[in-house]
Amino acid sequence: MGESSVAQRTTVTEVLYSSNKLTEKKLEGVNNYPQWKKIVKLALVSRDQEDYLTTKKEKADSVWEVADAQILYQLLNSMEGHIVDLDTHVDTVKELWDYLEVLYSGQNNxxxxxxxxxxxxxxxxxxxxxxxxxxxxxxxxxxxxxxxxxxxxxxxxxxxxxxxxxxxxxxxxxxxxxxxxxxxxxxxxxxxxxxxxxxxxxx
Structure with missing residues (x-):
């Protein structure tokens, strides 16, 4: 593995481990979903990681996988326990983001x-x-x-x-x-x- 790859992985890890949550405002359900969603997206935009919300990894990429797993961990830690229980089947940030939109966006509700x-x-x-x-x-x-x-x-x-x-x-x-x-x-x-x-x- 080249020095640049090691440096990139180290930087990603340092950023992601800086907090186990993306926001202290926990997702409670449909009532605070719009505000929670906005804060989370802003946090990821500030770290230049908003692509994880909308992009599916198309090939093996260990750096992407590590970052995606850490963001997923932070997202789950930014939710109330009863919501986490509904999301245990998802494996990626995009899957979770899309699933929460179905559950709580209110579109057609x-x-x-x-x-x-x-x-x-x-x-x-x-x-x-x-x-x-x-x-x-x-x-x-x-x-x-x-x-x-x-x-x-x-x-x-x-x-x-x-x-x-x-x-x-x-x-x-x-x-x-x-x-x-x-x-x-x-x-x-x-x-x-x-x-x-x-x-x-x-x-």
Missing amino acids: MVRIFEVSQEFFRISRDGCPLTQFFAYFKNLYEEYNSLLPISVEVQKMQIQREQAVMSFLGSLGPEFKSVRSQLLSSSELPSLTDTFTVRDLGI
Whole structure:
């Protein structure tokens, strides 16, 4: 084995053994899957290892196999025990990633779509600090979009964005009545993030 191969293997091993988890936020199920998935993917992107999530090894590669096994170990350690029990049959990172998508993505899961839709359109701030509430609302909005993907058609995209802004404005208390009236009287609503910034400026 050449010196470069040894150095590469050593580097991979050092990186992978730096932590036995990819995130301290454990996968609990469908409710926190979108957030967990995003954190895990970001962790692997930062290590230039995101290919393991989507690529299947096509030939013998001992370095790939070692890295894949270590990432798989870290993924399993980033899940609650009852979820690990469902995944013991998988052998690679890609198999696990694809299987979790089937179990928890919510795609075509009408019960979950109904639950998220109900919460999204009926959400209320109820005295929660505004910044904290906006963060929660934004996460809910992202899950809603993952269940019902945003259309590539410009007109439909505009309608979906307006629905999000109106739902957020509607969840705020009467103290924001003037801001709400000003935004709704505009010819074009801002984005959800811009809406929060406008509110924060108190115009």
